[in-house]
Amino acid sequence: MKITVLMKDVPDLVEDLELEAGQLLVDDISFVVSEWDDQALEEALLIKDEAGADVTIVAVDTGDVDTMLYTALAKGADRAVKIVGDFTRRLTNRTRAAILAEYCKSESPDLILTGVQAIDDIDGQIAGLLAGYLDIPHASVVREVHTMDAQLHFIQEYSGGRMAEFTAASPVLLGIQAARKPPRYVTVAKVRQLQKSATLDEVQVVLPSTPGLTVRRLYKPEAAGHAEMWGDDADTVAEHIVRVLGEKKLLRS
Amino acid sequence: MLRIGLIVVTVALIVVSAALFLGRLLAIWAVMKTARPLNRTDRLGERIKSVVEHVVLHRRMFRITLSGTLHYFIFSGFVILLIDIVETVGEVFFPGFTVGRILAPLVDIWVILVAVGIVLALYNRIILKPKRFEGSDEKDAYLILGLIGAIIVGIVIHDSFFPFVAPQVFHVADPVARAHFLGFAVSRLWVALGWTGPTAASIGYALGYLIDIGVVFAFLAYLPYSKHFHIFLAVPNIFIRNLNPQGELVPEPIDETMAIRNFHDFNWKDIADLYTCTECGRCQAVCPAYAAGQPLSPKMVILKLRDALNERMAENTLDDPNTASLAGGVISPEELWACTTCGACQEACPVFIEHVPKIAGLRAALLEDGVIDPNAQKVLVSWDRQGNSFGQPARKRPAWAKNIDIAIKDARREPVDWLWFVGDFASWDPRVQRLTEQIAHLLERSGIDFGILYESEVNAGNEALRLGEYGLFEALAQKNIKALEAAQYRRIFTTDPHSLNALKNEYGKFGFHAEVRHYTEAFLEWIDEGRIAVKSVPIRATYHDPCYLGRWNGIVKAPRTLLQRLGVQLVEMPRHGAQSFCCGAGGGRIWMDETGMTDRPANQRIREALALGDVPFFVVACPKDVSMFSASVTAMGVENQIRVVDMADLLAGAVGLKTADEAILALASMATVSP
Numbered sequence: 037m038k039i040t041v042l043m044k045d046v047p048d049l050v051e052d053l054e055l056e057a058g059q060l061l062v063d064d065i066s067f068v069v070s071e072w073d074d075q076a077l078e079e080a081l082l083i084k085d086e087a088g089a090d091v092t093i094v095a096v097d098t099g100d101v102d103t104m105l106y107t108a109l110a111k112g113a114d115r116a117v118k119i120v121g122d123f124t125r126r127l128t129n130r131t132r133a134a135i136l137a138e139y140c141k142s143e144s145p146d147l148i149l150t151g152v153q154a155i156d157d158i159d160g161q162i163a164g165l166l167a168g169y170l171d172i173p174h175a176s177v178v179r180e181v182h183t184m185d186a187q188l189h190f191i192q193e194y195s196g197g198r199m200a201e202f203t204a205a206s207p208v209l210l211g212i213q214a215a216r217k218p219p220r221y222v223t224v225a226k227v228r229q230l231q232k233s234a235t236l237d238e239v240q241v242v243l244p245s246t247p248g249l250t251v252r253r254l255y256k257p258e259a260a261g262h263a264e265m266w267g268d269d270a271d272t273v274a275e276h277i278v279r280v281l282g283e284k285k286l287l288r289s
Numbered sequence: 290m291l292r293i294g295l296i297v298v299t300v301a302l303i304v305v306s307a308a309l310f311l312g313r314l315l316a317i318w319a320v321m322k323t324a325r326p327l328n329r330t331d332r333l334g335e336r337i338k339s340v341v342e343h344v345v346l347h348r349r350m351f352r353i354t355l356s357g358t359l360h361y362f363i364f365s366g367f368v369i370l371l372i373d374i375v376e377t378v379g380e381v382f383f384p385g386f387t388v389g390r391i392l393a394p395l396v397d398i399w400v401i402l403v404a405v406g407i408v409l410a411l412y413n414r415i416i417l418k419p420k421r422f423e424g425s426d427e428k429d430a431y432l433i434l435g436l437i438g439a440i441i442v443g444i445v446i447h448d449s450f451f452p453f454v455a456p457q458v459f460h461v462a463d464p465v466a467r468a469h470f471l472g473f474a475v476s477r478l479w480v481a482l483g484w485t486g487p488t489a490a491s492i493g494y495a496l497g498y499l500i501d502i503g504v505v506f507a508f509l510a511y512l513p514y515s516k517h518f519h520i521f522l523a524v525p526n527i528f529i530r531n532l533n534p535q536g537e538l539v540p541e542p543i544d545e546t547m548a549i550r551n552f553h554d555f556n557w558k559d560i561a562d563l564y565t566c567t568e569c570g571r572c573q574a575v576c577p578a579y580a581a582g583q584p585l586s587p588k589m590v591i592l593k594l595r596d597a598l599n600e601r602m603a604e605n606t607l608d609d610p611n612t613a614s615l616a617g618g619v620i621s622p623e624e625l626w627a628c629t630t631c632g633a634c635q636e637a638c639p640v641f642i643e644h645v646p647k648i649a650g651l652r653a654a655l656l657e658d659g660v661i662d663p664n665a666q667k668v669l670v671s672w673d674r675q676g677n678s679f680g681q682p683a684r685k686r687p688a689w690a691k692n693i694d695i696a697i698k699d700a701r702r703e704p705v706d707w708l709w710f711v712g713d714f715a716s717w718d719p720r721v722q723r724l725t726e727q728i729a730h731l732l733e734r735s736g737i738d739f740g741i742l743y744e745s746e747v748n749a750g751n752e753a754l755r756l757g758e759y760g761l762f763e764a765l766a767q768k769n770i771k772a773l774e775a776a777q778y779r780r781i782f783t784t785d786p787h788s789l790n791a792l793k794n795e796y797g798k799f800g801f802h803a804e805v806r807h808y809t810e811a812f813l814e815w816i817d818e819g820r821i822a823v824k825s826v827p828i829r830a831t832y833h834d835p836c837y838l839g840r841w842n843g844i845v846k847a848p849r850t851l852l853q854r855l856g857v858q859l860v861e862m863p864r865h866g867a868q869s870f871c872c873g874a875g876g877g878r879i880w881m882d883e884t885g886m887t888d889r890p891a892n893q894r895i896r897e898a899l900a901l902g903d904v905p906f907f908v909v910a911c912p913k914d915v916s917m918f919s920a921s922v923t924a925m926g927v928e929n930q931i932r933v934v935d936m937a938d939l940l941a942g943a944v945g946l947k948t949a950d951e952a953i954l955a956l957a958s959m960a961t962v963s964p
């Protein structure tokens with residue numbers, strides 16, 4: 037089974053983001069791997085551990101993605117591909133998906149995994165966009181991906197705690213919500229060792245032209261209602277809880 | 290006839306036992322040769338001195354009086370036994386041979402001492418039953434005691450018949466007959482029984498000879514397969530002990546990995562350690578993880594590794610990749626992650642076995658396989674990304690300094706006398722920040738020229754290394770070294786013993802050497818130089834030695850002298866100084882899951898302090914201790930009996946800082962300024 041995992045790095049929100057004249061100071065931001073992509077990588081590696089697979093990590097070179105790719109190799113990915121071209125940090129997801137589609141068409145993997153979302157998804161999630169470009173089946177908010185008899189089994193989560201089990205024939209593109217296990221640790225030394233010994237495959241892709249959005253304004257949500265403060269007296273708080281649950285018809289009498 | 294017979298038997302015994310002994314020794318030697326290298330034959334003088342101290346004088350052994358005494362009797366008996374062997378074999382091989390009237394009675398004196406030693410050992414094992422023996426091979430212990438008992442009985446028997454055998458069978462005189470006073474006394478019995486003729490005496494003598502010399506050589510052959518191999522290995526193992534700073538976990542920069550998966554990954558001293566273990570359990574008795582009900586016992590780590598090595602040697606599977614990994618297989622992840630790296634085991638071990646480097650190396654292998662507590666993993670990631678364990682932006686490291694109206698110098702920009710390495714906990718933990726601010730006030734008040742590295746400081750890496758993450762440790766160390774080398778300062782001080790240990794003992798391998806002081810040392814110096822005037826704080830208090838200050842760095846006097854200068858009446862807990870008991874936080878434990886712990890080490894320590902009776906203050910000198918022990922006191926609900934105070938609290942009170950704790954300030958204001 038050929039698995040391709042699409043990864044990107046996003047601003048590290050531990051650090052405060054700084055604005056200057058309404059513009060984000062992109063150069064001052066430190067970037068970390070998008071946590072959902074990290075989950076997708078872990079799920080791919082678990083599939084590899086379980087049933088054997090050839091795992092390729094793909095990232096669009098929008099800045100320094102090398103460490104992220106070497107880290108994935110250190111964790112156990114077989115190949116890392118950096119898509120190079122005239123790309124900046126301001127790449128939209130629509131364009132990013134078009135770039136990735138270009139690459140995936142030439143590689144035709146059996147399974148494509150990526151994070152269900154990322155903190156900088158302004159114009160939709162990569163998984164859906166890319167599946168559209170590739171014209172292959174897609175599911176998002178997925179976990180528990182297993183391969184069985186050349187088929188893929190996975191669970192999709194819905195709101196309200198509902199779940200559905202799916203079987204699909206490859207190729208499939210899945211947006212991963214969470215891996216079965218927390219992403220594995222990889223030591224600094226191992227990453228450094230791979231930086232010395234491994235090479236990243238560079239694939240040239242021409243910047244496609246895609247329709248895009250323009251962000252006009254970023255602002256905080258306007259408050260629609262206000263929180264009700266119940267104080268810190270346990271009995272009063274309990275009464276309020278019972279009342280609210282009753283109003284919402286969540287209590288059986 | 291008798292002589293010829295005994296000579297033949299003796300030669301056969303020597304050949305067989307020497308072959309068995311040497312065969313075993315060579316097999317172990319072969320493993321040691323494939324192990325990682327290590328220089329442990331330098332500094333001869335110091336090594337000989339340490340052998341005298343710990344073999345001849347039994348320094349560590351005597352920490353437990355009964356065991357030390359009984360062991361001294363038996364141990365010295367082995368030295369005296371040599372006289373007996375030379376004499377006994379000599380008189381058979383070369384008729385007329387004697388060791389003389391001075392050495393001969395020594396043998397008898399030691400027969401009595403060894404007998405007393407055996408009785409005490411049996412008393413210890415059967416009546417007292419110290420818990421430290423749990424898990425040891427008790428049968429082996431009894432077997433050995435039995436063999437030693439047999440040897441001394443044999444000695445007395447052959448000595449008692451020799452006065453008759455000598456003239457009648459060997460046709461020589463026995464000039465030392467009376468000098469062997471025990472044998473001589475027993476010979477009176479043979480006279481009374483009439484067993485003095487050539488035949489009876491020959492039988493008696495041969496019996497005694499075989500019991501003595503036969504058992505001696507049987508012992509020799511059996512030794513290398515038993516815990517009593519320490520009789521041969523203890524001295525060399527003490528000789529090759531670690532003489533580098535104790536707090537240095539890794540002596541040289543590591544190129545490849547520090548991970549230990551199989552026996553070739555150990556260094557040769559590690560292999561020697563496994564066979565030197567006496568199973569005495571002193572390490573287990575002082576281990577906080579063991580005391581807390583965790584699955585770890587340092588003794589069992591050594592014994593399990595030794596047994597696995599024996600098995601693999603026997604089955605010739607040392608190079609078999611299908612054998613279980615030592616990390617996670619032979620020693621479980623739960624055992625390995627339970628260690629606080631407090632070093633109490635190493636400090637207690639009479640034969641200088643080094644547990645902590647083994648545990649750290651095994652941890653490194655687990656880490657490479659991704660087996661680690663999820664919380665600790667988060668901390669590792671935070672160190673890598675942000676340089677601190679709190680997962681906070683690096684820029685916020687000096688945020689505490691904004692809470693006070695002191696302009697703290699930036700040592701990166703202007704020269705300072707003292708560079709203050711603040712550390713993660715002191716910078717971020719809300720309970721400790723207060724103390725950090727207090728220290729800044731104290732420094733300013735005393736006119737100390739000091740500065741900090743601001744956001745250029747990162748975690749010192751002491752715990753990363755002890756979690757087995759060498760690469761991360763190195764990356765952190767290099768960042769700090771870069772910042773330190775760009776800064777101008779004369780000396781460094783820190784409130785954090787863990788940072789102190791890294792800066793002092795672990796950065797040297799990267800070429801960084803600076804004078805690093807703990808704040809208790811620095812403040813003592815400033816007080817003694819008259820730069821700080823202190824009032825007395827007349828309280829009764831006990832002092833907890835942090836592992837990374839007292840044990841690993843031997844800084845036990847400065848904090849005590851400082852307490853003295855502050856007029857504190859110090860009441861010592863039973864376990865103090867290098868024998869202090871860990872709070873449970875070290876080695877990354879502070880971030881790990883505590884489920885399965887039946888009795889937290891910090892709680893045990895507070896109980897130890899409470900048992901002193903009427904000691905209302907528990908003084909600490911480590912930011913992690915402030916967190917650990919305050920939590921324990923609260924959890925145990927003993928706030929009205931004991932209060933955890935940091936040295937900084939006492940100093941602030943003694944100097945009369947407005948920001949000092951009111952209760953301490955009140956106590957200090959009643960006292961006069963000390964001279």
Ligand code: SF4
Nearest residue numbers: 576628629631632634
């Ligand atoms: S270092 Fe401390 S916790 Fe670890 S095994 Fe030794 S005594 Fe136990």
Ligand code: SF4
Nearest residue numbers: 566567569570572638
């Ligand atoms: S390691 Fe040392 S202290 Fe522990 S049982 Fe062995 S000899 Fe005793």
